[in-house]
Amino acid sequence: MKAEIISIGTELLLGELVDTNSPHIARELPALGIDVYNISISGDNQARLAATIKQAYERSDVVITTGGLGPTEDDLTREAIASVVGEEPYVDDALADHLRGFFASRGYEMPERNLKQAWLLPSGRAIPNPRGTAPGWWVEKAGKHIISMPGPPTEMERMWDHEVRPRLAEISTDSVIISRTIKTIGIGEGTVDEMISPLSKSSNPSIGVYAKNDGIHVRVTAKAPTERDAWLLIEPVEAELNKILGTAVWGRDDDTLASAVGVMLEDRGLKLAVMESCTGGLLANTMADAPGSSEYFVGGIVSYATQVKIDSGVDGELILEHGVVSEQVARAMARAVSERLGSDIGVGITGVAGPAEQEGKPVGTVHIGLWDGQGESGLSYQFNQGRDAVKARAVTMALMLVRRHLLGEMDPMRRTG
Amino acid sequence: MKAEIISIGTELLLGELVDTNSPHIARELPALGIDVYNISISGDNQARLAATIKQAYERSDVVITTGGLGPTEDDLTREAIASVVGEEPYVDDALADHLRGFFASRGYEMPERNLKQAWLLPSGRAIPNPRGTAPGWWVEKAGKHIISMPGPPTEMERMWDHEVRPRLAEISTDSVIISRTIKTIGIGEGTVDEMISPLSKSSNPSIGVYAKNDGIHVRVTAKAPTERDAWLLIEPVEAELNKILGTAVWGRDDDTLASAVGVMLEDRGLKLAVMESCTGGLLANTMADAPGSSEYFVGGIVSYATQVKIDSGVDGELILEHGVVSEQVARAMARAVSERLGSDIGVGITGVAGPAEQEGKPVGTVHIGLWDGQGESGLSYQFNQGRDAVKARAVTMALMLVRRHLLGEMDPMRRTG
Numbered sequence: 001m002k003a004e005i006i007s008i009g010t011e012l013l014l015g016e017l018v019d020t021n022s023p024h025i026a027r028e029l030p031a032l033g034i035d036v037y038n039i040s041i042s043g044d045n046q047a048r049l050a051a052t053i054k055q056a057y058e059r060s061d062v063v064i065t066t067g068g069l070g071p072t073e074d075d076l077t078r079e080a081i082a083s084v085v086g087e088e089p090y091v092d093d094a095l096a097d098h099l100r101g102f103f104a105s106r107g108y109e110m111p112e113r114n115l116k117q118a119w120l121l122p123s124g125r126a127i128p129n130p131r132g133t134a135p136g137w138w139v140e141k142a143g144k145h146i147i148s149m150p151g152p153p154t155e156m157e158r159m160w161d162h163e164v165r166p167r168l169a170e171i172s173t174d175s176v177i178i179s180r181t182i183k184t185i186g187i188g189e190g191t192v193d194e195m196i197s198p199l200s201k202s203s204n205p206s207i208g209v210y211a212k213n214d215g216i217h218v219r220v221t222a223k224a225p226t227e228r229d230a231w232l233l234i235e236p237v238e239a240e241l242n243k244i245l246g247t248a249v250w251g252r253d254d255d256t257l258a259s260a261v262g263v264m265l266e267d268r269g270l271k272l273a274v275m276e277s278c279t280g281g282l283l284a285n286t287m288a289d290a291p292g293s294s295e296y297f298v299g300g301i302v303s304y305a306t307q308v309k310i311d312s313g314v315d316g317e318l319i320l321e322h323g324v325v326s327e328q329v330a331r332a333m334a335r336a337v338s339e340r341l342g343s344d345i346g347v348g349i350t351g352v353a354g355p356a357e358q359e360g361k362p363v364g365t366v367h368i369g370l371w372d373g374q375g376e377s378g379l380s381y382q383f384n385q386g387r388d389a390v391k392a393r394a395v396t397m398a399l400m401l402v403r404r405h406l407l408g409e410m411d412p413m414r415r416t417g
Numbered sequence: 418m419k420a421e422i423i424s425i426g427t428e429l430l431l432g433e434l435v436d437t438n439s440p441h442i443a444r445e446l447p448a449l450g451i452d453v454y455n456i457s458i459s460g461d462n463q464a465r466l467a468a469t470i471k472q473a474y475e476r477s478d479v480v481i482t483t484g485g486l487g488p489t490e491d492d493l494t495r496e497a498i499a500s501v502v503g504e505e506p507y508v509d510d511a512l513a514d515h516l517r518g519f520f521a522s523r524g525y526e527m528p529e530r531n532l533k534q535a536w537l538l539p540s541g542r543a544i545p546n547p548r549g550t551a552p553g554w555w556v557e558k559a560g561k562h563i564i565s566m567p568g569p570p571t572e573m574e575r576m577w578d579h580e581v582r583p584r585l586a587e588i589s590t591d592s593v594i595i596s597r598t599i600k601t602i603g604i605g606e607g608t609v610d611e612m613i614s615p616l617s618k619s620s621n622p623s624i625g626v627y628a629k630n631d632g633i634h635v636r637v638t639a640k641a642p643t644e645r646d647a648w649l650l651i652e653p654v655e656a657e658l659n660k661i662l663g664t665a666v667w668g669r670d671d672d673t674l675a676s677a678v679g680v681m682l683e684d685r686g687l688k689l690a691v692m693e694s695c696t697g698g699l700l701a702n703t704m705a706d707a708p709g710s711s712e713y714f715v716g717g718i719v720s721y722a723t724q725v726k727i728d729s730g731v732d733g734e735l736i737l738e739h740g741v742v743s744e745q746v747a748r749a750m751a752r753a754v755s756e757r758l759g760s761d762i763g764v765g766i767t768g769v770a771g772p773a774e775q776e777g778k779p780v781g782t783v784h785i786g787l788w789d790g791q792g793e794s795g796l797s798y799q800f801n802q803g804r805d806a807v808k809a810r811a812v813t814m815a816l817m818l819v820r821r822h823l824l825g826e827m828d829p830m831r832r833t834g
Binding site (some may be wrong): 277387 | 429430431432433434436437439440441442443444453454455456457458459460462465469543625660691696697698699700701702704705706708710711714715716718719720721722724725728744754757758759772800802803804806
């Protein structure tokens, strides 16, 4: 089956919003055996929107739209679809009652213009939207489908997950395409390419190597009549890749490096605390976002002012001697936060995120320290990127340092005392 | 003039990458007097790509593409454009020499397949790309323009800023469209709509009201022969809006709430520290990202574990009495961090970001406290959203609380002692 995705809204055409709905949907269609040939953005102009939907309807089996289902005059998706399939909308009494009830439960009377959200077409049905007032539309005519979902991502995603995706999986009978992504860190793209070369000639599953912010990803993609058959093609290749790449592999698919490190900490019964300055809380926030992180993540100190470092236990003499942006201070921060917050492992990050240099050290300088109760280790980097990228890379490298430490891969730590 | 933007790459169609190039370009075209009617994404399939470019070329004056200019077999933008305008590409000697020099300077011989990046069309010229090997293409035929830039955003953005945007500004003779966004917080969409109704009948400049994560935005958009004329239309309306909306206005255009609060803190010579649990470091990170934040942002404590709150000065009895998720504890966190890190103002956030409830309190519960050295105040919310949105909203509300406090708008604070 062939699908097209259309995102609707003048704000998208003006670049005021970035369309994240289309990628969200596009990512999941190959596994349903549905190919996406076009994605487009249309504004709130009925004639142009109808032309875009008409073209998609003529050349595809499934047209998926997001946006333009609100109650205002600028919300024209229903009107455009009605004109494409040549039908007249009518007010559905059950939908209208539901909508009036929604407003009543909040103590308001429903504005008359909201009645548009109770429209239906003879060839269509409503798709429930528990997160908003706009139901979706599923129009089915001449063996083709036009599926319209609301634009706000939280409303769209719930509708997609619970209503649209499952039904599309039933409808589609074509081969499915499944991918498994294996995520590595600590070895370069060329090295990965070379290591896996015995496998990379295969065409089904096919193998691709991609450099990403959190390391090198290897993607294995299989095409087969059913999801099960596709997995049977992927599994032996995945096993072989895991064998070849060894401990460089930290996760797969939607795993994040923080969640992978979190699992290792939890398995070992260890607790982590962090002290950071140039990353401003991003490392703590990244750890906190890992599922179940309260089991192993104690918390952190954002020592933006130097005095906060000193008050938290970093030796002021050390700062005077090496500068606040130094590996020595990063290591001392790691030890101080571990002792202050009571964790088994402490991590410290200090550096220059930018925009301006600091202590004569250039933007992109990052020092990371680790303390495990007995000794310390550290890594230093020079990133050539903008502020956001430097912060993100610093967090990734801090997580890599914890991971390598837990794997026993760090050079013998400099033991103190 | 009418323009269309086409982003090219199968990774975009598969949703593996989000297209940020099109919004970047789209944002700047109205100010050049160029209207965008369509944005689309096409994969690395020559026939379908050529069909998409052909349609855009037929119905628009300017077609702007990004991506597909690499050296591989999957990079088909040049081939597609050549077929649309019916011309044969040739190898440009100067471009080929430049390309060979680029590789030689890095100690490599140029792979033969890279020669494709030295192609030109009789109706085209190359656009310099100092950040990569792929020059852009500017094809001009029958009064229409096809402009192709590389896909990597750093290469595209430099080419756009230095080569494409300035030349388009010269070509376009149409009216320009300029917008000014005025950002408010603390009053609802309907109220803003009502307050500004005397102005909203105007059609040039036109006025739109938008609900955003950081409050209600009012956008004033003017169309005029020149940028200067457009600003002259906007200025009196902006002044009037600022008068009507008063202290609810916290910034404009690209201002962030954190930077606006930061300016207020700096003006008053006050320092801020934060203690947060459910937001996991996001508030600290948001403050740290504001330009010049080291002038007023001392740092923070991420008290993910309850023991960290107690060790940082929050009364354990208070936690036992009210629960860790309570406004009382949020207020105590604010006071504790202010005293611990030595700031004039302290902010505390505690709540349930999800995915699971806590202490029987539902996901989305957020309590925020503020301490100013003499007294405390607090706000409590119940957000009905997912984890990321709850965290983002909690940070916004914390910033709003600081702002209202600095404006003297909070209810008389509960003075202690």
